[in-house]
Amino acid sequence: MIYDTVIIGAGINGCSCAYFLKQAGQRVLLMDQEGIAAGGSGAAGAFISPKFTKGGYLKELLERSYLFSLDFYKTNFPEHIQSSKLLQIANSEENEMRLNAFKESTSLCFNEDKSAVDEILTPYAKEAASLVLEEGGVVYAQAMCEALVEGVDFCKEKAEKICYSDGVWSVGAVKARRIILATGSYNLVVKMPYLTLRRVWGHRIDVHSSTKVAHSIHHHLSISPSSEAGVLAIGATHDLHYDPFGEVSYDVEAGRKELLEKALKSVTLENIEILNDYMGLRSGSNDYLPIVGEVVDAKSTMDEGFDVSKLKRMKDKDFGYYRELYMINGSGGYGFVLAPYLAKQLTDHIVKHNALDTQLTPTRFFRRWAKRQG
Numbered sequence: 327m328i329y330d331t332v333i334i335g336a337g338i339n340g341c342s343c344a345y346f347l348k349q350a351g352q353r354v355l356l357m358d359q360e361g362i363a364a365g366g367s368g369a370a371g372a373f374i375s376p377k378f379t380k381g382g383y384l385k386e387l388l389e390r391s392y393l394f395s396l397d398f399y400k401t402n403f404p405e406h407i408q409s410s411k412l413l414q415i416a417n418s419e420e421n422e423m424r425l426n427a428f429k430e431s432t433s434l435c436f437n438e439d440k441s442a443v444d445e446i447l448t449p450y451a452k453e454a455a456s457l458v459l460e461e462g463g464v465v466y467a468q469a470m471c472e473a474l475v476e477g478v479d480f481c482k483e484k485a486e487k488i489c490y491s492d493g494v495w496s497v498g499a500v501k502a503r504r505i506i507l508a509t510g511s512y513n514l515v516v517k518m519p520y521l522t523l524r525r526v527w528g529h530r531i532d533v534h535s536s537t538k539v540a541h542s543i544h545h546h547l548s549i550s551p552s553s554e555a556g557v558l559a560i561g562a563t564h565d566l567h568y569d570p571f572g573e574v575s576y577d578v579e580a581g582r583k584e585l586l587e588k589a590l591k592s593v594t595l596e597n598i599e600i601l602n603d604y605m606g607l608r609s610g611s612n613d614y615l616p617i618v619g620e621v622v623d624a625k626s627t628m629d630e631g632f633d634v635s636k637l638k639r640m641k642d643k644d645f646g647y648y649r650e651l652y653m654i655n656g657s658g659g660y661g662f663v664l665a666p667y668l669a670k671q672l673t674d675h676i677v678k679h680n681a682l683d684t685q686l687t688p689t690r691f692f693r694r695w696a697k698r699q700g
């Protein structure tokens with residue numbers, strides 16, 4: 327059997343693509359070396375929030391994605407998202423300036439009423455500038471990924487090499503007309519010398535506390551509302567230097583200490599018991615924007631008499647691309663906000679030939695790299 331699409335990587339990006347492509351009537355196979363949400367997605371606190379900053383493309387994209395994805399999750403998978411109001415508190419003077427700029431420019435509804443959590447806020451958090459969004463959410467990451475791919479064929483295998491011949495891609499014994507690479511922070515399956523991914527390690531915890539938290543609270547880190555059983559998620563750390571593939575093992579106790587210290591700057595949590603630790607890598611791009619679209623074949627483009635002096639005038643379509651090879655990656659700390667929105671765009675591109683946003687395609691990195699080769 328030849329699939330329409332094989333998706334390599336079963337994190338939130340791969341699972342969201344599988345969902346929309348299946349909805350569009352495609353025969354889809356999802357492949358992962360470990361399982362569903364085994365990478366960064368399984369570690370995520372999966373808070374759904376916009377970016378509280380002044381203007382800019384990333385802020386606008388995240389605002390669109392936040393609205394789309396929150397509605398998508400709540401409509402289709404209400405059992406796997408905990409909805410609540412969202413309290414954003416500035417954690418520095420610079421942060422306060424950004425929050426004020428956000429208030430002036432956003433189209434989202436917000437107010438300043440934090441009375442529902444006032445009792446548990448520390449004096450420091452109470453005094454800081456803040457805003458309350460009517461809608462926020464925390465996704466149950468593992469359950470959401472599993473629900474998205476219900477009914478989709480799954481294969482537990484590491485894609486070592488992919489080959490294209492006569493209109494068909496082969497990944498081991500699997501055959502498909504098209505491949506989507508959704509491999510997160512792991513090594514890329516094809517050669518893309520123009521693309522470097524930033525890997526940022528993170529740690530989050532689930533705790534039980536007798537204190538009830540009513541909103542999702544974002545300050546020095548994010549704190550979820552309490553579940554009925556009194557469980558809340560606290561996360562996450564941002565460790566730019568720790569490499570899980572290196573020789574030094576991760577210091578879980580130091581991570582827990584940092585998480586609790588930061589959470590307690592915002593709220594007074596009584597009788598805390600740590601229930602679970604989740605750790606993983608976020609995968610980001612050098613310009614902080616996500617990456618969605620066709621993959622440029624650098625070698626064939628360069629081999630075919632590429633002239634760097636003509637680069638500025640060249641259109642994206644003038645470069646050589648791998649046939650029917652796409653990627654979705656680089657979501658940084660916003661994978662659960664971006665994935666449904668971007669996966670829908672990619673699906674509409676594949677199925678309906680809608681144009682993709684050129685600011686997000688991998689081609690932008692090829693252009694920058696090719697300029698340096700001249």
Ligand SMILES: Cc1cc2nc3c(=O)[nH]c(=O)nc-3n(C[C@H](O)[C@H](O)[C@H](O)COP(=O)(O)OP(=O)(O)OC[C@H]3O[C@@H](n4cnc5c(N)ncnc54)[C@H](O)[C@@H]3O)c2cc1C
Nearest residue numbers: 335337339359365366367370372373485510528660661662
């Ligand atoms: C601690 C932490 C907290 C976070 N909190 C939030 C948050 O609150 N809100 C939010 O929106 N985002 C959050 N994020 C970010 C979010 O988790 C990521 O952006 C998202 O998980 C990226 O998803 P992905 O599908 O691209 O990658 P991943 O989830 O890493 O999935 C990639 C998958 O590809 C598989 N794979 C890789 N190579 C191969 C291969 N060759 N063959 C087969 N399989 C392969 C891996 O096994 C893995 O399962 C957080 C991340 C971390 C680590």
